[in-house]
Amino acid sequence: MSTQTPNLVELRDLKVAFDGVQVLHGINLDVAHGDALGLVGESGCGKSVTWLAALGLLPGKASVTGSVRLGGMELSTAPRPVLEKVRGKRIAMIFQDPSSSLNPVLRIGRQITEALAIHRGLTGEAARAEALRLMDMVGIPDPRRRFDQYSHEFSGGQCQRLMIAIALAGEPDLLIADEPTTALDATIQAQILDLLAELKRETGMALVFISHDLGAVSQVCESVCVMYAGRIVEQGTVDQLFSEPRHPYTRGLFDAIPRLHGTRERLIPIPGTVPNPRELPRGCAFSPRCPKASNFCHTNSPRLLLQPDGSSLACVHPVEVAGTGAGKARIFEEVMQ
């Protein structure tokens, strides 16, 4: 993360609770212009909630505290009209299930042009032309014919492409992609990842890529945040995390990935399950599942601390650094396959 350019988005101590149950325990995160940041963790760890909260898209029963700053503007306390101007224009978001994320009774063309109308003032023929250009850009064949079709006439992968076209309509500074490939099959996943990486290169927008798929994250991101039970537990560049995962949880995530090459080894699953936010364990939330946990871990919650190499870590008994480069390279290469 560059220190020269001012950050685009800064999250400070962002907390979210649903009906009094806290699910996000103070997230601090910076996204700079042009960044590509991956947010990794198991389902329910708070990676989507973080960004839904930042954009004010959580349902009314959610209580959000902390600060969300976008280029000097505070969003967490901003009234709805201000947020509406930010959404889609400064920060756009695409979601996990593209088919149900598009309105089934409205024509696709209209769903794109309405975003063009609010963010760029385009109407009529100009809006139509720009929508066709966007459809072409995200790889929808024959956009002229498909402009007036409905979402059920597109495949899942095409729906996600259309979602991306809608997101690009406002020319956002930041695109949040919330598990954009989870609902798609493997070949389509790869295409969408390529598309996101390409668009990011062409437009220069920043990208936050939320996923539980480490391989996908490594393809599009430069840095990664690993989240567990509503906290960031480790943060660093893709190289750092993939070659030397320090947090036992991050390490566990890598060990649970099947390797394509080398000897057939038994996968090492992380024992236990993700804790219920209603009954989080005392101390470090990962301690009941952690092979290295000590008594200290069961009573004290570790803080996320900056490490000498520029990464951050919330663990008092981190995995030892392998020392030589051989071990590092192995994990990295195998995951990158």
Added chain:
Amino acid sequence: MVQFVLTRLLRAVITIAAVVTFAFVVLRMSGDPAQVMLGPDVPQESVDAFRRAWGLDQPLWVQYFAYLKSILTGDFGVSMRDKAPAIQLVLERVPATLQLTLPALFLKLLIGIPAGVYAALHRQSVTDRGVILASIIGFTIPSFVLGLLLVLIFSVTFGVLPSGGQDTWMHGILPTLTLSIGGIGILARFSRSAMIEVMGQPFIRTASAKGLKWREVVWGHALPNAAIPIVTIVGFMVGSLIAGAVVVESIFSWPGIGRLLVVSVTNRDLAVVQCILLIIAAAMVISNLVVDLLYGWLDPRLRAHVAH
């Protein structure tokens, strides 16, 4: 599309035929018009003469086919009581019934749908709970209780509105209110749940994430989807415009179709009862047909399904 409409039409015709047959058989099995019309103390010869005159001495199936033949030629029979064509007697009463049911329908739509949508958008608020409570009360009170209650309050206690008759527009207020309150409750509840369901859909989150104003999300994205289930209920209400006021017309002595039906059933006036039932069935079937076609217009997924 043509096939879709044709199958629906065929179904409609079968439904009407079933209603006609059922009404014919049940009416003839359940009592003797001659006895009712002539009274208990008339000599047997008069009864026999009456039966012969109206064809009631014929076997049931002969009567049935004669009846079918006549309605297919547009002849709905003659009232045994008034000696006038049944269809004429029935059609004369239609305007009076519509005078109650049309304003009642507008009230249901005008109050029920907005109340339900508002409640859904302000879920768990005091207004929402108020709407739920009011709508449960509204549709659980039977209209004969509600009608009498309103008479008791507005006619007996305060003396501000008439309790029966059709002389002025004031006479229409209580029956219209009685008719509409249940429907308002039903529509409010239905619109609320339809809207809550739609507002929880991922595409609503997309619409918000796009930067649309809240109003545009609700009007442009949520309502067109919520309209699909609401149209079903409204279809039933439109279908019962003609027949939906039997109880209320009786309570408020309103000279509409409902009251004619009650009187004709009591008198065993076969032709009139059959004619009314046929019209009720036709109205219901036609409105269902329109609802089916509206679905296709509202929901492109269904349209595609039909096209295949």
